[in-house]
Amino acid sequence: xxxxxxxxxKQETYAAPEDAKGEKSVSEKAHPPPTPMMAQYIEIxxxxxxxxxxxxxxxxxxxxxxxxxxxxxALGIALTKRGKHAGQDIPMxxxxxxxxxxxxxxxxxxxxxxxxxxxxxxxxxxxxxxxKAVVRRDVTRLVTPATITEEKLLEPSRxxxxxxxxxxxxxxxxxxxxxxxxxxxxxxxxxxxATLLSDLQRVDPSELIVPEGLFHDRVFKSVKSVFGxxxxxxxNELFSSSDGDRRLKRFFDxxxxxxxxxxxxxxxxxAGGALAYIEKTQIAEKPSLQLPQRDGDADILLLxxxxxxxxxxxxxxxxxxxxxxxxxxDRTVTAGGSRxxxxxxxxxxxxxxxxxxxxxxxxxAMAQSAKCDDIRSTLKGFPDVPRALSRLSLNRGGPRDxxxxxxxxxxxxxxxxxxxxxxxxxxxxxxxxxxxxPKNVHQQLTAVLDDEVPLLARDGxxxxxxxxxxxxxxxxxxxxxxxxxxxxQAKYADETGVxxxxxxxxxxxxxxxxxxxxxxxxxxxxxxxxxxYIHRQTLANQMRFTTTELAELxxxxxxxxxxxxxxxxxxxxxxxxxxVHEADAIRDISDAIFELDVHTSxxxxxxxxGYCRPLIDDGLAFQIVGARHPVxxxxxxxxxxxxxxxxxxxxxxxxxxxxxAIKLLTGPNMGGKSTYLRQNALIAIMAQCGxxxxxxxxxxxxxxxxxxxxxxxxxxxxxxxTFMVEMVETAAILNQATDRALVILDxxxxxxxxxDGLSIAWATLEYLHENNKCRALFxxxxxxxxxxxxxxxxxxxxxxxxxxxxxxxxxxxxxxxxAADRSYGVQVARLAGLPGQVVSRALDVxxxxxxxxxxxxxxxxxxDLPLFSAAKHAPAPIAQDANPVLAALDEVLxxxxxxxxxxxxxxxxxxxxxxx
Numbered sequence: 001x002x003x004x005x006x007x008x009x010k011q012e013t014y015a016a017p018e019d020a021k022g023e024k025s026v027s028e029k030a031h032p033p034p035t036p037m038m039a040q041y042i043e044i045x046x047x048x049x050x051x052x053x054x055x056x057x058x059x060x061x062x063x064x065x066x067x068x069x070x071x072x073x074a075l076g077i078a079l080t081k082r083g084k085h086a087g088q089d090i091p092m093x094x095x096x097x098x099x100x101x102x103x104x105x106x107x108x109x110x111x112x113x114x115x116x117x118x119x120x121x122x123x124x125x126x127x128x129x130x131x132k133a134v135v136r137r138d139v140t141r142l143v144t145p146a147t148i149t150e151e152k153l154l155e156p157s158r159x160x161x162x163x164x165x166x167x168x169x170x171x172x173x174x175x176x177x178x179x180x181x182x183x184x185x186x187x188x189x190x191x192x193x194a195t196l197l198s199d200l201q202r203v204d205p206s207e208l209i210v211p212e213g214l215f216h217d218r219v220f221k222s223v224k225s226v227f228g229x230x231x232x233x234x235x236n237e238l239f240s241s242s243d244g245d246r247r248l249k250r251f252f253d254x255x256x257x258x259x260x261x262x263x264x265x266x267x268x269x270x271a272g273g274a275l276a277y278i279e280k281t282q283i284a285e286k287p288s289l290q291l292p293q294r295d296g297d298a299d300i301l302l303l304x305x306x307x308x309x310x311x312x313x314x315x316x317x318x319x320x321x322x323x324x325x326x327x328x329x330d331r332t333v334t335a336g337g338s339r340x341x342x343x344x345x346x347x348x349x350x351x352x353x354x355x356x357x358x359x360x361x362x363x364x365a366m367a368q369s370a371k372c373d374d375i376r377s378t379l380k381g382f383p384d385v386p387r388a389l390s391r392l393s394l395n396r397g398g399p400r401d402x403x404x405x406x407x408x409x410x411x412x413x414x415x416x417x418x419x420x421x422x423x424x425x426x427x428x429x430x431x432x433x434x435x436x437x438p439k440n441v442h443q444q445l446t447a448v449l450d451d452e453v454p455l456l457a458r459d460g461x462x463x464x465x466x467x468x469x470x471x472x473x474x475x476x477x478x479x480x481x482x483x484x485x486x487x488x489q490a491k492y493a494d495e496t497g498v499x500x501x502x503x504x505x506x507x508x509x510x511x512x513x514x515x516x517x518x519x520x521x522x523x524x525x526x527x528x529x530x531x532x533y534i535h536r537q538t539l540a541n542q543m544r545f546t547t548t549e550l551a552e553l554x555x556x557x558x559x560x561x562x563x564x565x566x567x568x569x570x571x572x573x574x575x576x577x578x579x580v581h582e583a584d585a586i587r588d589i590s591d592a593i594f595e596l597d598v599h600t601s602x603x604x605x606x607x608x609x610g611y612c613r614p615l616i617d618d619g620l621a622f623q624i625v626g627a628r629h630p631v632x633x634x635x636x637x638x639x640x641x642x643x644x645x646x647x648x649x650x651x652x653x654x655x656x657x658x659x660x661a662i663k664l665l666t667g668p669n670m671g672g673k674s675t676y677l678r679q680n681a682l683i684a685i686m687a688q689c690g691x692x693x694x695x696x697x698x699x700x701x702x703x704x705x706x707x708x709x710x711x712x713x714x715x716x717x718x719x720x721x722t723f724m725v726e727m728v729e730t731a732a733i734l735n736q737a738t739d740r741a742l743v744i745l746d747x748x749x750x751x752x753x754x755x756d757g758l759s760i761a762w763a764t765l766e767y768l769h770e771n772n773k774c775r776a777l778f779x780x781x782x783x784x785x786x787x788x789x790x791x792x793x794x795x796x797x798x799x800x801x802x803x804x805x806x807x808x809x810x811x812x813x814x815x816x817x818x819a820a821d822r823s824y825g826v827q828v829a830r831l832a833g834l835p836g837q838v839v840s841r842a843l844d845v846x847x848x849x850x851x852x853x854x855x856x857x858x859x860x861x862x863x864d865l866p867l868f869s870a871a872k873h874a875p876a877p878i879a880q881d882a883n884p885v886l887a888a889l890d891e892v893l894x895x896x897x898x899x900x901x902x903x904x905x906x907x908x909x910x911x912x913x914x915x916x
Contacts, residue, residue, distance in 0.1 A: 463568050
């Protein structure tokens, strides 16, 4: 994108007006029209004004004008100039063709879009139209974040979704259409304004296109603030629902969409907008996409935007993937398996049958660990077949993409013949798909492709010897021309009896037969010899001849390289058509491989980390014994720190009750409350993804919603303070949570005055109990709330255990029944390194507050406790007969010393020790 406030040359006019006498204007005399090449550039740029134009010139992509200024800054390349335009130097920079992918990657990562303008003919063809003719050029594709297919530009473990939003007047619902052209995926789902942000985060788009009307709507403000530069408004006309219906039928060449399902007008609007954008960016190429599949909201565990962020499912709060739940779970060995695991984590299931089917597959893999080790070893060699297939369908692929598909099909074919026993239902379907490997494509690729192939088809040399007789002959002529000529020379010498006969070559005659003048008669005396040997040239001592056979051979040798490449490209095109024809079957096989990778990787994870299989049913139980936080546990192990302390959690209904329990958790900061809250939510998500969980045992009645209000953050872009964000998220929970929800709340009400916060927390806890009736963990420092356990039947108290030892606070990280007697905030502040005077003063104020009650008059408190007065918590005086070094050391305040002062104090102590 171009920088705000600057314009492109798209509207420049170069045809100078003429006056009444037919003379050119003064301005044109001062500023002559652009050269033909620059005029061509400006014309193409004007049609692509919102993209940086990569203008092909020989072996470089050049950028001019404002594009060059943007690219030089973004890429760190030199900005030069080329000629003048309107009296000003034309800024210019360029990148070499062979390194273009690296530069594209940087530009796309910075949010730019790039129009790639290629030469459509070679300079020789252009010269046929005249000496000053310009090579024909045009844009062949628009490169945007969600439409890249190059292997170097894509992150292997992450899907690359283009998401379009559809909204139709008169319909309350919106729709999301998501297309990943790198794999061919196409999904459609419904959404609402209330759940839009959460649903978009579940898809995790690389680019988001929306109708201009929605983009400028106030209700869309929150989405823009989250996705920022990924959001691009497009004309409303592209999102017409009627055009969407026609566009889908035309793209898939079908008469009806009944085979894909019935779609609402909003869904057709979104799908049509997505396809329109694909067609715009891919110009003349058509990606191979699957028919759109509808995502069923009722089958997916609802995780709102705040919960996804707070639980750090795919990224930490700082935006890093390292330290997320996905990274700690991912033991997959294929790129597609990693993407599938991420999709499962974004959309856990709520159907107990499907969840248990996945768990059965993991159990089977654990029981067959030796066999699964062999399977995983085989899967490591499985290439990223869907992305190779996508590049080929867009005519951007090469022989290596074909070889990737061949190797993938080869692995699938070998695995299909080695079907293990005792397969659960989820794994049976995998082997059924593997058994449907398209044998014709597999066999042809085996016969056609060499073991080592070049990156580009135009380089040739990828067809195996022996596959095509004519190709072998042309290669032989190309590569063995000397040997072929030597053989023909021996033949002619034998026929004529002239042993000194030679076949030579020069740039004038080409190939010719040369004999001495004395031996020339053997090639010219008889009618038969004259008919075969044609005289070409007579020299002083030699005579030169040719034959029809030699002339034909010369032509073949000259054209052999070109003809060999022509044959190879024809074979490539034929194989490409066969592969694209079987695209759906190839994708099904890839999906089966990736699913097997996910099952076996989760088994590997469970065995390595000591996870258990959760019991999942449709009840309201939530009983986890020995629960551990999966990410923190692994982090502690890497740091060689103390092992993670496991804890139990039971939110199950008590007795004959049909309402889940609410646990009120108190205890000090740093005691582990947030970790405890998060680990139980993560265990529920892992279980409903189909994974074993970090616990000794787990019984979970399937959860339909998880809400998390943990941590503090503001939203300055929307004018929201930390407390306002906290209240908005709390309101969303209270308004949406059902009795099938799991809610974790941490420190509600802490961002305002004490009694305001206490009142809000109190009312929130009561509302969860009386209205939402859900399973919940509620952490707080308002100890007054613990009294509610006596009045609310389903509320009980838990506390994080601590010990005080010689004035120090020891965190046990254990959860026990009961309530904490205090929060130990001052002790934690001391551990954080607050100056000793501050800690002592805080303890004095705390004692006074606790003695007089929280409603103590502030002015009276100031009178009773003068600023930093000597207080009871100050260090006790040193006895006169005490060691003087210790007395002096006791007066040192390390936190208030500069490095130089600390060194001086150390010398003073040494002097005291030696009596100096």
